[in-house]
Ligand SMILES: [Zn+2]
């Protein structure tokens with residue numbers, strides 16, 4: 001596994017922290033149906049810690065997590081279901 005991926009433990013904790021809901025739309029996610037997304041891209045020095053992990057549903061991950069496969073990352077802290085302090089609303 002690449003060191004620039006989240007470990008299962010981090011993903012599990014992120015799921016629990018968000019109460020198994022997508023950080024953008026709040027949709028409930030079945031276990032392992034969400035995508036662990038780097039809030040700060042690895043390319044910009046983001047690391048694979050829980051603090052840098054946000055869980056998005058597939059739709060939001062495609063629409064908001066990443067602009068396209070060329071411009072890979074959208075840098076945003078604007079996750080309606082994910083407060084700035086890292087706790088779910
Ligand atoms: Zn979503």
Ligand SMILES: [Zn+2]
Pocket residue numbers: 035036037038061065066
């Ligand atoms: Zn992502």
